[in-house]
Amino acid sequence: MNLLQKIYCRVFQGAFRAALPVLPYREPEILRRVKDIPKVLLRKQIDAVLLVTDQGVRGLGLTQRLEKGLEEVGIRCAVYDKVVANPTIHNIEEARALYLKSGAQAIIAFGGGSAMDCAKVTGARIVKPKKPVHKMKGLLRIRKRLPLLIAVPTTAGTGSETTLAAVITDSGTKHKYPINDFSLIPRYAVLDYHVTLGLPKHITATTGMDALTHAVEAYIGRSTTKETRFMAEQATKLIYENLKKAYDDGKNAEARENMLQAAYCAGIAFSRSYVGYVHAIAHSLGGQYGVPHGLANAVILPYFLEEYGSACQKKLARLARVAGMVPRYTSDRRAAAAFIQWVKDMNKYMEIPETIKEIREEDIPAMAKHAAAEGNPLYPVPVLMDAAELEKMYEKIMEKREGKANADSGNGAKTENVLPKRKTHYIVLSKRSA
Numbered sequence: 328m329n330l331l332q333k334i335y336c337r338v339f340q341g342a343f344r345a346a347l348p349v350l351p352y353r354e355p356e357i358l359r360r361v362k363d364i365p366k367v368l369l370r371k372q373i374d375a376v377l378l379v380t381d382q383g384v385r386g387l388g389l390t391q392r393l394e395k396g397l398e399e400v401g402i403r404c405a406v407y408d409k410v411v412a413n414p415t416i417h418n419i420e421e422a423r424a425l426y427l428k429s430g431a432q433a434i435i436a437f438g439g440g441s442a443m444d445c446a447k448v449t450g451a452r453i454v455k456p457k458k459p460v461h462k463m464k465g466l467l468r469i470r471k472r473l474p475l476l477i478a479v480p481t482t483a484g485t486g487s488e489t490t491l492a493a494v495i496t497d498s499g500t501k502h503k504y505p506i507n508d509f510s511l512i513p514r515y516a517v518l519d520y521h522v523t524l525g526l527p528k529h530i531t532a533t534t535g536m537d538a539l540t541h542a543v544e545a546y547i548g549r550s551t552t553k554e555t556r557f558m559a560e561q562a563t564k565l566i567y568e569n570l571k572k573a574y575d576d577g578k579n580a581e582a583r584e585n586m587l588q589a590a591y592c593a594g595i596a597f598s599r600s601y602v603g604y605v606h607a608i609a610h611s612l613g614g615q616y617g618v619p620h621g622l623a624n625a626v627i628l629p630y631f632l633e634e635y636g637s638a639c640q641k642k643l644a645r646l647a648r649v650a651g652m653v654p655r656y657t658s659d660r661r662a663a664a665a666f667i668q669w670v671k672d673m674n675k676y677m678e679i680p681e682t683i684k685e686i687r688e689e690d691i692p693a694m695a696k697h698a699a700a701e702g703n704p705l706y707p708v709p710v711l712m713d714a715a716e717l718e719k720m721y722e723k724i725m726e727k728r729e730g731k732a733n734a735d736s737g738n739g740a741k742t743e744n745v746l747p748k749r750k751t752h753y754i755v756l757s758k759r760s761a
């Protein structure tokens with residue numbers, strides 16, 4: 328990227344950083360049990376809702392108790408369960424039609440990031456009937472209060488239950504893009520680990536690595552605050568201590584609960600301090616090939632951490648120390664290398680590949696263009712890259728061959744083990760620094 332472009336990006340990011348204290352960020356009210364949702368609706372005198380979910384989640388019976396609970400108190404519930412992974416504009420328009428037809432007054436999002444994002448933009452379309460979804464792309468294009476939105480994450484996860492983002496795919500153009508607006512932050516987030524107990528291994532793995540990517544990209548970026556650093560550190564520590572446990576034993580309630588907490592904390596961190604190119608590229612791969620979001624992030628993350636090199640070394644080292652991966656006195660160079668090695672080790676352990684097989688050479692220029700447009704000037708990444716430089720990253724992610732990842736991890740630091748040594752640890756949200 329040339330110097331003028333770099334200056335433009337950094338000035339733009341500086342302006343947003345300066346505005347951070349006055350921006351209307353808020354957090355959803357947290358409920359710990361799905362069964363408390365009907366009470367909230369009754370209190371608000373709502374008698375009809377739209378439940379937005381997907382067939383996988385509904386097919387497992389996860390929404391059953393809620394549907395029954397609503398019925399018992401006389402709240403009508405229309406169900407839209409056709410959300411696909413990488414939700415589309417078509418999903419949103421169908422859900423919106425059902426909302427209007429059923430006379431719903433509130434939306435319950437029940438599922439992973441796909442269901443939650445579909446529900447968010449459905450709400451946006453309800454209050455902005457004349458604005459098509461593609462015109463909501465980018466920053467602050469909604470600016471209107473949504474119908475009551477309650478989010479129940481069933482993966483841990485995207486953090487969408489607390490973020491101002493929704494990521495939508497235009498299946499016609501194969502373009503996947505984020506919509507960011509404060510009005511998209513749900514009013515309630517239901518962090519009930521019971522709904523995550525049956526999450527299959529590979530989804531536990533990839534969604535957990537998505538949460539880690541949120542924490543890491545927010546932390547190594549240049550627009551952090553005391554609060555977002557704290558949230559990213561806590562999320563990383565919780566993931567270090569719990570992801571492997573949740574992966575090994577899905578029924579481990581403590582690990583599941585801590586992973587939900589981690590995803591939430593990481594969501595707060597990146598909502599205010601942004602993600603980076605890992606996400607920009609992951610979105611392009613989701614749009615072009617339907618590569619699952621968490622899987623793409625998990626594969627891409629170590630490539631960027633290595634590419635950023637010394638520009639993120641100090642911060643990665645701090646994360647490694649806070650998480651307890653290395654002793655406090657470990658040098659920055661060794662601690663950062665240990666962190667990257669841990670990410671690779673986790674990927675390997677959880678059978679996440681080292682490359683994205685779907686990438687085709689001829690698609691790279693268009694995807695890199697989309698990724699650059701998403702990332703620049705907004706994302707305060709440690710090292711700025713333009714589309715041409717991002718193209719080289721796609722080449723690496725595509726070309727890397729089995730075995731190379733662990734061979735070239737660099738400066739000799741080793742993670743002693745992947746297994747976290749400490750027991751689980753809970754964060755008291757109210758105790759965090761402001």
Ligand SMILES: NC(=O)c1ccc[n+]([C@@H]2O[C@H](COP(=O)([O-])OP(=O)(O)OC[C@H]3O[C@@H](n4cnc5c(N)ncnc54)[C@H](O)[C@@H]3O)[C@@H](O)[C@H]2O)c1
Pocket residue numbers: 381382383384387389411412413414438439440441442444481482483484485486487490491492493494522523524525526527530534537613620621
């Ligand atoms: N809005 C945000 O802030 C934000 C942040 C990150 C990612 N995202 C977006 O979220 C989407 C990805 O969401 P995701 O990773 O949560 O996956 P997902 O919502 O696409 O779900 C993946 C699969 O997991 C299944 N599933 C979900 N919960 C389950 C459970 N408890 N038990 C069994 N199966 C279950 C679903 O049926 C689905 O088949 C992407 O589109 C991504 O871009 C949004």
Ligand SMILES: [Fe+2]
Pocket residue numbers: 485537538540541606620624
């Ligand atoms: Fe993500």
